[in-house]
Amino acid sequence: MTKPNVLILCDSNPNNDPRPNRMISWLKADYNLTVISETSDTSIQNIEMIGIYKPTRKNNQIIYFLQYIFYFLLKRYEEIAWLKLGYAKEILKTISKRRYHLIISHDCTFLPFAYALKKATGTKILFDAREYYTRDFEDQIVWRWFRKPIFDYLCQTYLKHCDKVITVSKGLADEYAREYQIPTPEMIMSLPYPYLLEISQTEQENIRIIYHGAVNASRNTELMIMMMDYVDERYSLDLMIVPTSDMRYWRKLEAMVSTRKNIRIIPPVPMQEIVPFINQYDIGLFLCPPTNFNLEYVLPNKLFEFIQARLAVAIGPNVEMKKIVEQYECGIVTNDFDPLTMAMTLNQLTKTQILNYKKRSHQAALELNADKNKEKIYKILKQI
Numbered sequence: 001m002t003k004p005n006v007l008i009l010c011d012s013n014p015n016n017d018p019r020p021n022r023m024i025s026w027l028k029a030d031y032n033l034t035v036i037s038e039t040s041d042t043s044i045q046n047i048e049m050i051g052i053y054k055p056t057r058k059n060n061q062i063i064y065f066l067q068y069i070f071y072f073l074l075k076r077y078e079e080i081a082w083l084k085l086g087y088a089k090e091i092l093k094t095i096s097k098r099r100y101h102l103i104i105s106h107d108c109t110f111l112p113f114a115y116a117l118k119k120a121t122g123t124k125i126l127f128d129a130r131e132y133y134t135r136d137f138e139d140q141i142v143w144r145w146f147r148k149p150i151f152d153y154l155c156q157t158y159l160k161h162c163d164k165v166i167t168v169s170k171g172l173a174d175e176y177a178r179e180y181q182i183p184t185p186e187m188i189m190s191l192p193y194p195y196l197l198e199i200s201q202t203e204q205e206n207i208r209i210i211y212h213g214a215v216n217a218s219r220n221t222e223l224m225i226m227m228m229d230y231v232d233e234r235y236s237l238d239l240m241i242v243p244t245s246d247m248r249y250w251r252k253l254e255a256m257v258s259t260r261k262n263i264r265i266i267p268p269v270p271m272q273e274i275v276p277f278i279n280q281y282d283i284g285l286f287l288c289p290p291t292n293f294n295l296e297y298v299l300p301n302k303l304f305e306f307i308q309a310r311l312a313v314a315i316g317p318n319v320e321m322k323k324i325v326e327q328y329e330c331g332i333v334t335n336d337f338d339p340l341t342m343a344m345t346l347n348q349l350t351k352t353q354i355l356n357y358k359k360r361s362h363q364a365a366l367e368l369n370a371d372k373n374k375e376k377i378y379k380i381l382k383q384i
Helices: 018-027 058-073 077-084 088-095 108-121 141-146 148-161 170-180 222-227 247-258 271-278 301-308 319-328 339-347 351-365 370-383
Strands: 005-009 032-037 048-051 102-105 124-129 164-167 207-213 235-241 263-266 283-286 312-315 331-333
Touching: 005 018, 005 108, 018 032, 018 124, 018 370, 032 088, 058 077, 077 108, 077 148, 088 108, 102 108, 108 124, 108 148, 141 148, 148 170, 164 170, 164 370, 170 319, 207 271, 207 301, 222 235, 222 247, 222 339, 235 247, 247 263, 271 301, 283 301, 301 312, 301 319, 301 351, 312 319, 312 339, 312 351, 319 331, 319 351, 331 351
Parallel strands: 005 032, 005 102, 032 048, 102 124, 124 164, 207 235, 207 283, 235 263, 283 312, 312 331
Antiparallel strands: none
16 A cells, blocks of 8 residues: 655654654654755655755854744734745645645744645644743743744634644643643653663762753752762763854853862764663652743653663652653652752752662663654644
8 A cells, every 4th residue: 555645744854853753753654755954954764855954054043034034023923924935835825736645834933835735735734742832931121022922823813624633741741721722732752762771880989960951041050060069079960952043141151160179071972872861860850930831741761761771750849740750750740940949959869769660761761752642643643
């Protein structure tokens, strides 16, 4: 039988973006996949990759900025979405001549593209709302002025035309249903691929903590650095982080780390190597106050990567993360986001307790992995 054709849209590089990467890996055996993303380069076999080639040169960026402001002042928010997607309109003319059985969009900005194709061909749309787009960086005034209206327009206009919406946590799902009057999205947690790993040895006087991921001012990454001023001498912290567009904030973090002997910044590893690499540590740390709605209900890749790596978990009381850690009893959850509170809680841990948490993560890893999500996704595809 001929394989069904599926079009995957993501405004990122799916080679190192976990959710679209896993979706592609699951489906490529049973579906003919075309992927439209920011790049046409791929290490993923047996798929067609089309790049939208967003503008990167200075001259193009100036033109892009002026067009953005022009459309924004006229409240032509849909034009901004198309503008952000580079040559997407030209690509749509070619793509619309093909017959796709399903479109999977991983980004809100691609919804006008997906809907245009749906109108032309009658195909179905599955939207992976990986964030709560209209409250993503609501703590930043510039974002609230210049980005929130665009995402709100896109959600108001296009969510109702999606045949199925999924998202990462219950808090986000409930808010999408309430705010945009759509059926409650199904929760598909950001679970990593399963790894056959053993629990690493925990040394009494050398307990290693790891944090990995993006850093930005909204996440208050500096709190984890400040925490290390209060922990016992047995603790050390590695930050496997990458620079962001906010270089001023990045330099602030570098300066803070340089004055402390028990912290270091280490180079990031490729996405597929994160879990086996951090397996050598003892505790996975994420202390991130809810400065915006998304961070209040955050359920990030890193939490499940900590668990898959068989680490003890140490987090603040973020709503959805707390549920997971307490359900599987795989770590500690503090009562607040104060770095002193986290430090004092860590100081009370014994080697035996840390080892027991790691054993709990080992058991949880057998359940909290991408194989479970693959089953859910295939069920959803059959439904729509």
